[in-house]
Amino acid sequence: MLAALGEFLADPARPKIVHDPKLFALLAGPIRGISHATMLYSYLARPTSPQHDLPAVVLRHLNATLSGAPGERADQLQRLVALLRSEVEAQELAAAYEQVDAPLAKVLGEMERHGIRVDPAALAAMSLTMESEIRALERRIWELAGTEFNVNSSQQLAEILFDKMNLGTAAKRSRARARSTAVDVLTELGLVHELPRRVLEFREIAKLKSTYVDALPKLIDPHSGRLHTRLSQTVAATGRLSSSDPNLQNIPVRTELGRQIRAAFIAEPGWTLLSADYSQIELRVMAHFSEDPVLLEAFRSGQDIHSRTAQEVFGVGPIGQTAEHRRAAKVINFGIIYGLSPFGLAQNLGIDQKEAARFIAAYFERYSGVKRYLDRTLEEVRRTGFTRTLLGRRRPIPEITSPQFNLRNLAERTALNTPLQGTAADIIKLAMIAIHRQLDEQKLRSRMILQVHDELLFEVPPEELDRLRAIVRDAMENVYALRVPLVVDIKVGPNWRDME
DNA sequence: GACATGAACCGC
DNA sequence: AAGCGCGGTTCATGTC
Ligand SMILES: Nc1nc2c(ncn2[C@H]2C[C@H](O)[C@@H](COP(=O)(O)OP(=O)(O)OP(=O)(O)O)O2)c(=O)[nH]1
Ligand SMILES: [Mn+2]
Ligand SMILES: [Mn+2]
Numbered sequence: 294m295l296a297a298l299g300e301f302l303a304d305p306a307r308p309k310i311v312h313d314p315k316l317f318a319l320l321a322g323p324i325r326g327i328s329h330a331t332m333l334y335s336y337l338a339r340p341t342s343p344q345h346d347l348p349a350v351v352l353r354h355l356n357a358t359l360s361g362a363p364g365e366r367a368d369q370l371q372r373l374v375a376l377l378r379s380e381v382e383a384q385e386l387a388a389a390y391e392q393v394d395a396p397l398a399k400v401l402g403e404m405e406r407h408g409i410r411v412d413p414a415a416l417a418a419m420s421l422t423m424e425s426e427i428r429a430l431e432r433r434i435w436e437l438a439g440t441e442f443n444v445n446s447s448q449q450l451a452e453i454l455f456d457k458m459n460l461g462t463a464a465k466r467s468r469a470r471a472r473s474t475a476v477d478v479l480t481e482l483g484l485v486h487e488l489p490r491r492v493l494e495f496r497e498i499a500k501l502k503s504t505y506v507d508a509l510p511k512l513i514d515p516h517s518g519r520l521h522t523r524l525s526q527t528v529a530a531t532g533r534l535s536s537s538d539p540n541l542q543n544i545p546v547r548t549e550l551g552r553q554i555r556a557a558f559i560a561e562p563g564w565t566l567l568s569a570d571y572s573q574i575e576l577r578v579m580a581h582f583s584e585d586p587v588l589l590e591a592f593r594s595g596q597d598i599h600s601r602t603a604q605e606v607f608g609v610g611p612i613g614q615t616a617e618h619r620r621a622a623k624v625i626n627f628g629i630i631y632g633l634s635p636f637g638l639a640q641n642l643g644i645d646q647k648e649a650a651r652f653i654a655a656y657f658e659r660y661s662g663v664k665r666y667l668d669r670t671l672e673e674v675r676r677t678g679f680t681r682t683l684l685g686r687r688r689p690i691p692e693i694t695s696p697q698f699n700l701r702n703l704a705e706r707t708a709l710n711t712p713l714q715g716t717a718a719d720i721i722k723l724a725m726i727a728i729h730r731q732l733d734e735q736k737l738r739s740r741m742i743l744q745v746h747d748e749l750l751f752e753v754p755p756e757e758l759d760r761l762r763a764i765v766r767d768a769m770e771n772v773y774a775l776r777v778p779l780v781v782d783i784k785v786g787p788n789w790r791d792m793e
Numbered sequence: 794g795a796c797a798t799g800a801a802c803c804g805c
Numbered sequence: 806a807a808g809c810g811c812g813g814t815t816c817a818t819g820t821c
Contacts, residue, residue: 445815445817446816446817447801447816447817448818471799473801474800474801475802476802496802497802499816500814501803504803504813504814504815508814508815525812531810533811534812535811535813536813537812537813537814539814540803540804540813542804543812543813545803545804547804551803574805623805624809625809630809632808633809634809636807637807640808699806699808706808706810707810707811709809709810710809711810714810717805718811745804746804746805746811794821795820796820796821797818797820797821799816799817799818800815800816800817802813802814802815803814804811805810805811
């Protein structure tokens with residue numbers, strides 16, 4: 294009986310309807326011949342809907358609830374296919390389904406099942422020292438405050454800072470009227486008092502300890518000895534993947550302590566990690582869409598726009614630039630092309646709004662084709678009500694004609710970002726499918742284990758290192774011919790921190 | 794105990 | 806009145 298089912302599932306000539314195709318790759322062994330995956334149809338047709346599980350989709354489209362009766366799911370799946378497949382075709386989403394999301398599901402299932410190795414002993418050692426540092430900082434903070442309170446409570450902290458100690462004159466408030474104790478506020482107050490400086494130290498250590506150092510080891514699967522994230526294909530409205538339980542797309546990288554956590558992600562003994570990250574990916578996509586001559590020429594001649602901006606803003610040449618400079622430059626570059634206001638830039642750089650406005654104006658004078666592209670995009674989305682990516686992924690943005698100022702402005706910035714972020718997602722998804730096929734066809738032992746938006750992480754045995762490097766570079770750089778080259782930075786190392 | 798919300802902060 | 810985008814997790818707080 295089970296054997297017969299396995300045969301049926303593995304036979305590509307016998308078309309099958311499923312809801313979540315990844316589940317089969319994950320649990321049911323080999324499956325071929327999935328003709329329709331209703332979860333992916335639902336997502337492609339309504340990428341901003343928060344729910345694409347079967348009960349939600351059945352409710353939305355069939356106005357029915359699932360009772361659990363035998364055969365009911367199969368019955369409803371057939372009804373759903375009739376509705377959703379034609380909607381996908383009508384909205385010209387079939388290519389995105391056929392070429393991208395459907396073949397990707399199996400790849401994601403295998404990545405989840407394979408997992409990644411982490412060093413629990415290293416994290417356990419970190420936890421101990423971090424605990425004592427947190428306790429010491431807490432005592433010092435209480436001493437400076439003259440009273441004991443929960444340092445983790447931003448509300449209690451605000452009372453200490455603003456009521457008891459009378460620090461800060463102009464208090465920033467949120468929608469809920471709470472006084473902010475966010476990092477920029479505390480940094481400012483830190484100029485005149487030790488307490489906020491200590492709170493910042495406390496926050497960094499406490500955050501990393503609770504979110505990573507203590508959480509990750511608990512999630513190691515005792516069976517595989519590895520960490521298995523969930524890679525969601527129907528969550529991000531732009532077409533990106535998301536990662537949860539645990540999120541492995543936000544492993545720390547910025548601070549020294551954070552990088553120590555990153556170093557706990559390791560390869561099997563004797564094996565190596567290989568990371569491949571697209572260079573300036575969304576700026577390259579921008580060059581392609583906008584055809585801005587300056588940006589096109591920059592990428593065709595191998596220039597680095599992030600580095601250029603870092604040079605301009607911080608006055609440091611390429612040699613003197615740190616990772617922090619580069620990250621700050623990214624925030625400026627992406628901020629400006631996605632609608633950053635003079636207010637926001639001024640806030641970010643600690644300059645006045647006039648100067649920030651001049652910087653943005655000069656930016657769009659240099660890249661005037663970018664400015665024209667952004668204006669065109671807004672006009673088009675106002676007219677059509679949706680955006681589209683390179684491979685046809687579609688996102689409705691009806692709020693773009695809202696009479697409400699806030700909603701409309703948010704919609705405009707969303708409209709500027711989605712085609713580019715979504716196209717970058719399309720591109721790396723195509724590369725993942727191609728690489729997975731290569732690994733399979735060439736019967737390699739190397740495994741793709743993570744995707745971090747524009748980065749792929751592999752675990753590779755030493756004898757395959759050179760071959761894998763070539764496969765990955767070729768697939769990622771040539772997966773789609775844009776008007777500018779796609780360039781990938783490849784690094785290898787024993788762990789996710791020490792790579793070159 | 795489960796759940797929802799807001800603030801804060803990790804990454805791309 | 807609010808002022809790059811896309812995510813996920815933790816903790817405090819409040820409710821049931
Ligand atoms: N809107 C926005 N998008 C971002 C931000 N940070 C990263 N992204 C998006 C755009 C990037 O091209 C993409 C990949 O992030 P990376 O950190 O790899 O940066 P990027 O590829 O641009 O530069 P790189 O050459 O890899 O250092 O993610 C940000 O702060 N704002
Ligand atoms: Mn990159
Ligand atoms: Mn990256």
